[in-house]
Amino acid sequence: MKQLWKVGELAKLTGLTIRTLRFYDQISLFSPSAHSDSGHRLYSEADLSRLQQILSLKELGLSLDEVKSVLTGEHFSPLEIVSLQMARLKENIQIQQNLLSELSYVSNLMQLKQPVTVDDFTTLLDMMKKSHEKFIIERRMTWERRLDLLGDLVDGHSDDAN
Incomplete structure (x- = not known):
């Protein structure tokens, strides 16, 4: 059966x-x-x-x-899927490398007791924001899934729900 x-x-x-x-x-x-x-x-x-x-x-x-x-076979071939994922990873790596460079620059200024300008901090904060953007989206999706699960429990859905 x-x-x-x-x-x-x-x-x-x-x-x-x-x-x-x-x-x-x-x-x-x-x-x-x-x-x-x-x-x-x-x-x-x-x-x-x-x-x-x-x-x-x-x-x-x-x-x-x-x-x-x-x-549905409309737009993407397997090669395009792999290429898309590679492009996304390269973009994320580039964002992380830029953040690392900016953090190193600010760290060196601080170690040398040089002034860190408002522009330095603004640039650093902008890069941190870009770096954490994906993390925040993924965290939000995790919480939405948890809320959905909680909603299912509160709504009283059983295993045989439609």
Whole structure:
């Protein structure tokens, strides 16, 4: 007999929230292959495989729109996906290298007891902001997932929720 999972079971299995799975369904990124007689979403092994692809592409840093384009074969080839991820990593490395250079410059000024100007601090703060921008976005997404999970618990969703 073919294995089928209800949305709550799939959420537990994958570590995603029910709300995330419902959102993916709403935007037509990931929909169940069947519904029970009572209307519950039912996910198959093929659905689980597609979800694994989605999560892998997200892990590469693709947006949900980019993931959707990849899975529908609209815009990205595997080479383009790898190239996109490489470009993002190079950009992050460059931001970190610039921050390191500016920190070294300010540190040297301080060690030599030279004045550190307002412009020096402004430049440093701007680079720190750029450096932490991605971290802040990732932290916000983590908290949103936690709030979604808490919301699922508060809303009283059970494992067999639609």
